[in-house]
Amino acid sequence: MPTKSLFPDIEIPNVDIWTLLFERKDRPYPDDKVIYLDPDTNRSYTYAQVRATALDFGKGLKANWGWKRGDVLALFTPNCIDTPPIMWGAHWAGGILSPANPGYTAAELAFQLKDAGAKALVTQKPFLETAREACKIAGIDEDRIILMGDEKDETARFKHFSSIKNFSGTSRFRKAKIDPKKDLAFLVYSSGTTGHPKGVMLSHTNIVSNVLQSANAGDYQLTWTGQKDGQGDKILAFLPFFHIYGLTVLCHQSLYSGWQLVVMPKFDLERFCAHIQNYAITFAYAVPPVILQLGKSPIVANYDLSSLRMLNSGAAPLTRELVEAVWKRLKIPIKQGYGLSETSPTTHTQRWEDWQSTIGSVGLLMPNQTAKYVSAEDQEVPAGQTGELWIKGPNVFLGYLNNPEGTANALTSDGYFKTGDVGHQDAKGNFYITDRVKELIKYKGFQVPPAELEGILIGHDDVDDVAVIGVYDESQATEVPRAYVVPKKGVEAGKEKEREIVEWLGKKVAGHKRLRGGIRFVDMVPKSASGKILRRLLKEQALKEEKDDVKAKL
Template identity: 55%
Template sequence: MAKEEIERIEYPNTDIWSTLFDRKNKGFPDDTVIYTTPSSSHSYTYQQTRQTTIAFATGLRHHFSFQKGQVLALFAPNCIDTPAITWGTHFAGGIVSPANPAYTVRELAHHLKDSGSSILITQAQLLKVALQAAQEAGIPKTHVLLIGEGGAVDGVRHFSEILKEGGSEGDRVKVDPKTDLAFLVYSSGTTGLPKGVMLSHENIVADLFMGASVEGGLTRTGRDRVLSVLPYYHIYGLQCLVHFPMLLGLTTVVMPSFNLPDFCRIIQEHRITYTYLAPPVILHLAKSPIVSDYDLTSLKTITSGAAPLTKELIFGVHKRLGIHVKQAYGLSETSPVTHIQKHWDVALGSVGPALPNQTVLFMSPDAKEVPHGTEGEIWIRGPNVFKGYLNNENATKECLTEDGFFKTGDIGYRDEDGNMYVTDRVKELIKYKGFQVAPAELEGLLMGMEDVQDVAVVGVHDKERETEIPVACIVPAKGVVRGREAEERIVKWVAERVAGHKQLRGGVRWVDEVPKSASGKILRRELRTWLKEEKEKGRVKARL
């Protein structure tokens, strides 16, 4: 494998709590508000967060006899109490495992059992699901706590009661940053049940400082205000909207979940200057008429991750709102950020250069490094790469090499200036008569067509050709009449712009919405299932 010169930066050899709260020169005062609600009725300063973490940690020990290495699960939408709960668990030597608040009882029970959680934190509106899942996982009701507004509900105590049993001082449990886990986050994957990603304290701290080497130069305490809308249960939101603000001293307004009018109103009222988003929200900013009803001029920069953005969409947002949209790349297994664009209008379509302290390779299917500028599977090695999948040794061996490279499953290449372009996922490539067709390439092309509001491209098997063919599942733009004429116009438009093997031989299927995860990834499996059913009904026809 080729060796490359990589930039290196120093980061503390400390656990997360010590990194954030034991530092000497943080660059902002203790009374800086870090987290606040949209109504501003509840907020946490730096010092209040620190005190709450210690009180919660000592309360955990006193009431639950909480020990080092125990797992606390967080099953809640974004909540202003989440940061203190998270770092309080770390202070007590515990591991935090965030769970998707959209989980069913079955899914949450699997998460709780697989992670080995002994305490469950939730909110009142999710209590019914939480209690049923806890019972299935063997967690007693006494070990379920509430956060957010209000108090105890149906005999389930609010975490504020635990704080009273704690104190403002306590001994922090010592952990080894390199080996002791801080988080068990669950990756969605493309098949099977989610896998527990084991992230150490060093993984998070290293990635935090690697990301801050870029983001720290763009934001300033006392000047910038960040909007937290990405879900905290996902590593992207957890790192960028929970950890980054505390490290950099940025005030962040916490939204429980995304709603476009509320999103725009909060930007307008709180004069938000910076935020992290996923592509579905970028799409709204570019095309939704609702956006025109609000003053978003305070918003200067957006960093987008989780899925690729097209040049057309980036320019669309800039032309409409004057906002700079940068792209970033990362995975749960890399804590997560590995690449960030430094300038929004340089290397458009890329995710920028690699952050410091990493080696990035592009590999062929037979595990050989491909020539510079050639597409290959992205392999990454660095202090931010995870420790493996919990209770899944086979999956760990499949994706981690003996010399520490993580096989991401993503396809991409690097240009001569070091900027990385992600073209697709290995498992999502459509194989047409031996050719590989990248759905993301066709999606990016189609998003530049006026007829298209949103799109996902997937492959379906064509018995006549014994091969996969691409189908475009399209949300039509306002005013476009769904029908044969529009379908043929779109297919012809694409055919004029791509090589023969990339044409939409599966045609167009109209959809009301492209299914996506909370992190913005297209749920292609759902579309494939739906298209298979449609095909069996004779509704998906191959084209010449």
């Protein structure tokens, strides 16, 4: 029998995100509570300011651009405190948000803009050149590019989002009517093994469900008031808002629960530690590479991190060794959770009190879900046995945009999502993730599709054939992409050629897709009779190479 959550089911109201966040009657904190704070500029938004700014922007979209229900607004920006009011303003106007990785090249961004059918793009000034190039490729007029953040365009050619407002005739604009179960709130892009990112269609109900599931089973011990200064828990937000992990657990959960979010544009260890010390940060969502640095970097010793009550790790498996290293050094507890873009994202979490007794587990299934581990023959396996994790619940996505085949392969007829992750559960209901069915490489929580890199590398003049796999880099506590290249006849394979190809590829892809695992030159790429690359054999070869390297150093 499928496993039901050990947490009691909760009521999921049939409302859109705006209604949940801004029309609720049970909000426990006041209008003037500061929710989003930029520690570099000290600029901030209270709850009331978020709502007012979002409302102005939503009305401005309708007044200036005739925004309609279902229109897609793309975001191309690092973390910024302007992101929440922009996305909720678009939701008020009936729009769909599609956030993109600010590390994308123009070609990568253009693919997402075209696939999502984006009608406009919001970016920051430093990213304007790439944004303009991508919009030109995607057929989006430049007057539909607007700016956010602290820098404005001196030429006044590109408007700031704060000027996209409707200052007159506001009474004629009304909030769009939304069908929460069917209308999309977000189109987030998750890389697939075909090489092209897939648009994950998340409805308003999907996000509303996950916010409430987390509030009732996840980090319910975080509070909006109390702690040493009476201001409640303060969350350090460096996880990217363009990723569903940051979108839901940071942007949405903070406003729903009244936590203060101290927003970093991206991760930097020294700033991370300084902000914890200076702002008395009490909680942070993290990823294993960050945990690794907390356990080993000498920088950490220069700061007082004692205000941290707990860390939550997600996006990739966390080892016992990392948890125990940080606990031994800093006495900071670390718990783990699990989720995917397709599940909005969080499906499992360790309870605070269980962090030490269930290290290695992703915790318990959250409310209103059922899950099962399934064999290769699609038969459910009993507790303790290994299988692929399938999940069903109101937070499971509607499907992949423009990809009926991918949707059919991912969702069963009775509503289960096949996660592609392998593991088991124990007798107490704790779930474990041990491997992946999918071939995706996970670099620091980012998904890297091998086929995409192979498709680009095969275009290099000196490459005859190529296969890409993920190899584990212990020093970074993450997988990194490595290419196995068959060089063209007459090409001298060596360190110089490796460096040249690595740099060549690096100019064509986002930073997280670079060949940090280097290149190995081989005589042939192992393939099946049907031509499929046998990555398993390459992984075995990589392990042998690693052992040989260790022996050579002895």
